[in-house]
Amino acid sequence: MREADQPKLTLTNFDVLVAATRIPLSAEAKAAESREIGKRIYGLLGLRYEQSGEVYERLGLTNLARTLLFAVMTTALALAICYPIAYKVALATPAHRVVWLMLGLIIPYAIAELMRIYAWTTIIDNRGVLNSLLIWTGILTEPIQFARMPGTVFVVIAYTYVLFMVFPMLNVMSTLDRNQIEAARDLGASPWRVHRRVVIPHAKPGIAVGCIATFMLAAGAFSVPRIISRGLQAEWFSQTIYNKFFESETSNVGAAYSFAYTLVCFLIVGLFMWIMQTRLKDFARVQ
Amino acid sequence: MTSQRLLNLYTWAFLAFMFAPLLLMIVASVNDTSPPSVTEWHGVTGKWYAFAWMPDEALRADAVLRTIDRDRFFGCFGNSLKVASGVVPLALLLGLAGAVMLTRWQSRANGLLWWVLLSPMLAPGIVLGLSALVFWGRIGVDAGLFTIIAAQLTFVAGYPMLILMARLQRQPVELEEAAMDLGASPLRIFLRITLPFLAPALVSAGVIAFLASMENYNTTMFAKGGACTFATEIGAMARNPNGHPPVINAVGTVIILLTFAAALGHTLLRRRERA
Amino acid sequence: MHGNDVTLEGVSITYPNGFTAVHETHLTIPAGEFFSILGPSGCGKTTILRTVSGFVEPSRGRVLIGGADQAGKSPNQRPTALIFQNLALFPLMSVRDNVAFGLEARGVSRRARNAKAEELLNLVALGDQASKMPGELSGGQRQRVAIARALAVEPSVLLLDEPLSALDLKLRKHMRTELRAIQKKTGVTFIYITHDQSEALTMSDRIAVMNAGRIEQVGSADEVYSNPATAFAASFVGxxxxxxxxxxxxxxxxxxxxxxxxxxxxxxxxxxxxxxxxxxxxxxxxxxxxxxxxxxxxxxxxxxxxxxxxxxxxxxxxxxxxxxxxxxxxxxxxxxxxxxxxxxxxxxxxxxxxxxxxxxxxxxxxxxxxxxxxx
CATH class of the missing domain: 2.40.50.100 (RNA polymerase II/Efflux pump adaptor protein, barrel-sandwich hybrid domain)
Incomplete structure (x- = not known):
């Protein structure tokens, strides 16, 4: 084999990810945008800067940061939604009725991911349930284009992956002896204190695993933004990876994007596990 | 008691949040309009279901159904079954090996092994698909059903592993020691003691692996090359600028009803067993 | 069935973390003896049992059974059978299959091993329970199944790891008599581990009193009780x-x-x-x-x-x-x-x-x- 055929190791593929792009903006648009909070945060993070009157933005990185932020927010939302449900099913329901509640959770969990996403299109369509309802009640006169709103993708991702948060929490919580809760109540603890001192410490491994699962699914979400937004709004980073890999001239850039993304996600998960004092073995325990 | 009431109310609201979209999907699947809608009622129709078996002439006569390539649609469904029939047994095998290794083989490398075996479950799905594509591409395997199987296997194998591990940890080690003490060879211990104990867990792990393989979209999209699976084909229909055809709702309804029947049947069966 | 003598020659066991569970021990148990090792939990008695059965290799010294060095022999190659503290009955096999399992592993035909299982279940007065599952039996019955299962492989040494600890007092006293009777009937060497002094005193031909990895005294029940050799033996027994x-x-x-x-x-x-x-x-x-x-x-x-x-x-x-x-x-x-x-x-x-x-x-x-x- 000749020397030239040897693949060379290089980091140039990563440069594309951090590269800044000039954003052509009129003076008014510039002034308007510089008042937006989001853009200001980008500025503080060094993702957006001005040079000789021109605005530059590191599009790859802003996209990455935006997606991760959404993923973290989805996780937080899912946690808030799920904690009461997990508590209700695991600890606040008589045993003979738990079966039916579990059924109510398992059925949507087992239905194919894509179907759960498609189910939402009927709701958020321009002539869908939500718009019809809002127009019928007189709140709106013109339909809202939900497909263009980042919030929609956010909600549908939360809907799609919320049950991955419920089950780990529920499984750990149900190993808590209900007598402990009654003992704490009996000793005069308020419901809030019972949760803070008894239920949450016990459920911690389940909470951690649920958060990690939901975060990774949200961060890696590809189907939801693709089906819900239909290209009508800013890309999710997973879509960026797809486009870089399959639609740019060199797929190596896509590989660099993908590798960088994995690394960042692992770092976040690692940090989270360290803070929560979770070990990998907890993943087996919450099954 | 009011906090209990509040919790009940919240639970019902949550269940409504989970089931409402599915109900709308079912309703839209019998509405004679495309894209699927529940707000504009055009009368009840069964044609979105009949798509599966109606004669070609009838198919060509319908403005919406005409645009769907039925043969390709079912070809992709067949591909999904092929992929699953490769993924499920391999995932069970790998998962079983990993579970036995991590629970019964204590060594200093255990911590590292945990990371190696579980990290695919923690990686974004798209990355797994992409890695499989690049890796097998380098070796000279073209993207297709094989790379889909390889890519899905990396994370699907984790489910059986976790399920089997949880079960193995509940089996006292003394059972295996007792069998060994009575003169059984390691193979006999595995076949007579460990495997029967794992059997129920193997069945549920198999079902979960099958479902995971069938529904997977994120990973498959990257590894599929020119091939298609049921999930990618259904996903592709979203790109239709006029909105997706209600055939998807019909398929979704079938999946929902099957899931419902299976879950209900399973629950009733378990209740009877316990009674 | 017949018993074999067991000899520990300078056996000591040190775990990889440096903890010495058993210090240099010399012990000879003649064939057909009911020998108890008595000591508090964590004294190393279970480790000695697991060393004789082959689950633990001694760090130093040798284990001899019937004069044959057991070094390098795994548990399934030794003429010993172990009765576990939690009994470890196979939950998915019938009582009959449990008892016949050792013979199944030796390739004995179904008819022959079932006949043998029948015989042993009669010995422990469970002849009519053969088709039940272990979960359907009472504590004392499960106990006897474990004994029958261990005896089915015709061991020359039976090792018992506190097998009565899960039973209530009355049943425990009854099982003492039964164990003693079975031992007399079969002539197999019994090595019995316990922390319960009255168990050791009532059943054993001889008792070893063990503390912190060392055997402090070996003698008959009378000797150990009336003439304790060490301060520990005096305080622990009675x-x-x-x-x-x-x-x-x-x-x-x-x-x-x-x-x-x-x-x-x-x-x-x-x-x-x-x-x-x-x-x-x-x-x-x-x-x-x-x-x-x-x-x-x-x-x-x-x-x-x-x-x-x-x-x-x-x-x-x-x-x-x-x-x-x-x-x-x-x-x-x-x-x-x-x-x-x-x-x-x-x-x-x-x-x-x-x-x-x-x-x-x-x-x-x-x-x-x-x-x-x-x-």
């Missing part, structure tokens, strides 16, 4: 009064000991020298009221009644002495001869010099090789 003191003089086999309760005379089996710190031991049943018995006890002291408990067959007296923090326990047979003593009433109590003995503190000092196990 109840005992213990007084710390110092040897002041010797008189043949006897010694004089200065204690907080005064000067006492007692046996000196270990030949301690004057000036040595010593512990004086006397069993509660050997202490009596000096006035009532009309006996002149060699050792006497003044005490007051602190508590009197009627235990049924005997009366337990807790006596307070002049030395602070040094009560004396007495057990008197309930024959109606005990003096009617009011609470805090004064009495003169005592014990015979021959019934008490002095031992040094700490474990048995070892000088090189010591054949503890010589029968």
């Amino acid at each position: 109840e005992v009064n213990r007084f710390a003191g110092r040897i002041t003089a010797l008189d043949g086999d006897m010694a004089e000991v200065e204690t907080p309760l005064g000067r006492m005379r007692c046996r000196n089996p270990r030949g301690m020298k004057p000036g040595e710190a010593a512990l004086l031991f006397v069993r509660p049943e050997n202490v009596g009221f000096a006035s009532a018995s009309g006996m002149a006890y060699g050792n006497q002291l003044d005490a007051r009644l602190e508590r009197r408990d009627l235990e049924g067959a005997f009366i337990s007296f807790q006596m307070r002495t002049e030395a602070a923090g040094q009560p004396v326990a007495m057990h008197l047979t309930n024959t109606g001869t005990a003096p009617a003593l009011m609470p805090d009433g004064a009495a003169r109590i005592g014990f015979a010099c021959e019934s008490a003995l002095v031992l040094p503190e700490g474990p048995l000092a070892r000088t090189g090789r010591e054949e503890l196990g010589a029968a």
Whole structure:
């Protein structure tokens, strides 16, 4: 084999990810945008800067940061939604009725991911349930284009992956002896204190695993933004990876994007596990 | 008691949040309009279901159904079954090996092994698909059903592993020691003691692996090359600028009803067993 | 079935983390003996059992069964069978299949192994339960299935790891008799691990008292109870009064000991020298009221009644002495001869010099090789 055929190791593929792009903006648009909070945060993070009157933005990185932020927010939302449900099913329901509640959770969990996403299109369509309802009640006169709103993708991702948060929490919580809760109540603890001192410490491994699962699914979400937004709004980073890999001239850039993304996600998960004092073995325990 | 009431109310609201979209999907699947809608009622129709078996002439006569390539649609469904029939047994095998290794083989490398075996479950799905594509591409395997199987296997194998591990940890080690003490060879211990104990867990792990393989979209999209699976084909229909055809709702309804029947049947069966 | 002798030659077991579970041990258990190892939890008795059965390889020394070195033989190649503390019955097999499992592993035909299982289940009086699952049996029945399963492979040594600990007291007492009977009937060598002294005392031909990885004494139940070799053996087996003191003089086999309760005379089996710190031991049943018995006890002291408990067959007296923090326990047979003593009433109590003995503190000092196990 000749020397030239040897693949060379290089980091140039990563440069594309951090590269800044000039954003052509009129003076008014510039002034308007510089008042937006989001853009200001980008500025503080060094993702957006001005040079000789021109605005530059590191599009790859802003996209990455935006997606991760959404993923973290989805996780937080899912946690808030799920904690009461997990508590209700695991600890606040008589045993003979738990079966039916579990059924109510398992059925949507087992239905194919894509179907759960498609189910939402009927709701958020321009002539869908939500718009019809809002127009019928007189709140709106013109339909809202939900497909263009980042919030929609956010909600549908939360809907799609919320049950991955419920089950780990529920499984750990149900190993808590209900007598402990009654003992704490009996000793005069308020419901809030019972949760803070008894239920949450016990459920911690389940909470951690649920958060990690939901975060990774949200961060890696590809189907939801693709089906819900239909290209009508800013890309999710997973879509960026797809486009870089399959639609740019060199797929190596896509590989660099993908590798960088994995690394960042692992770092976040690692940090989270360290803070929560979770070990990998907890993943087996919450099954 | 009011906090209990509040919790009940919240639970019902949550269940409504989970089931409402599915109900709308079912309703839209019998509405004679495309894209699927529940707000504009055009009368009840069964044609979105009949798509599966109606004669070609009838198919060509319908403005919406005409645009769907039925043969390709079912070809992709067949591909999904092929992929699953490769993924499920391999995932069970790998998962079983990993579970036995991590629970019964204590060594200093255990911590590292945990990371190696579980990290695919923690990686974004798209990355797994992409890695499989690049890796097998380098070796000279073209993207297709094989790379889909390889890519899905990396994370699907984790489910059986976790399920089997949880079960193995509940089996006292003394059972295996007792069998060994009575003169059984390691193979006999595995076949007579460990495997029967794992059997129920193997069945549920198999079902979960099958479902995971069938529904997977994120990973498959990257590894599929020119091939298609049921999930990618259904996903592709979203790109239709006029909105997706209600055939998807019909398929979704079938999946929902099957899931419902299976879950209900399973629950009733378990209740009877316990009674 | 027949028994085989078991010999531990200088066996010691050290775990990879540096902890020595068993210090150098020499032990010989003759064929057909019911041998118990008695000690508190964590003393290393289970480790010895697992070493004999082959789950643990000794760090040093050898295990011989019937004269054959067992080094490198795995548990399924040794002529031993182990009965686990939790029994480890196979939950998904019938009682019959459980008992026949060892023979199945040896390739015995179904008909032959079922016949053998039948025979053994009859031996343990479970002949009519063969088709049940282990989960459907009571604790005592499960116990007997475990014994039958272990005996099915015709071991020459049966190892039992506290197999009665999960049973209630009544059943436990009943199973003691059964175990003893089965052992006599089969002639198999039994090595029985327990922390329950009454189990060891009632069943065993000989007992090894073990503490902190060392066997401190080996002897018959009578020997261990009446002539404990170490302070630990004296305290662990049965109840005992213990007084710390110092040897002041010797008189043949006897010694004089200065204690907080005064000067006492007692046996000196270990030949301690004057000036040595010593512990004086006397069993509660050997202490009596000096006035009532009309006996002149060699050792006497003044005490007051602190508590009197009627235990049924005997009366337990807790006596307070002049030395602070040094009560004396007495057990008197309930024959109606005990003096009617009011609470805090004064009495003169005592014990015979021959019934008490002095031992040094700490474990048995070892000088090189010591054949503890010589029968």
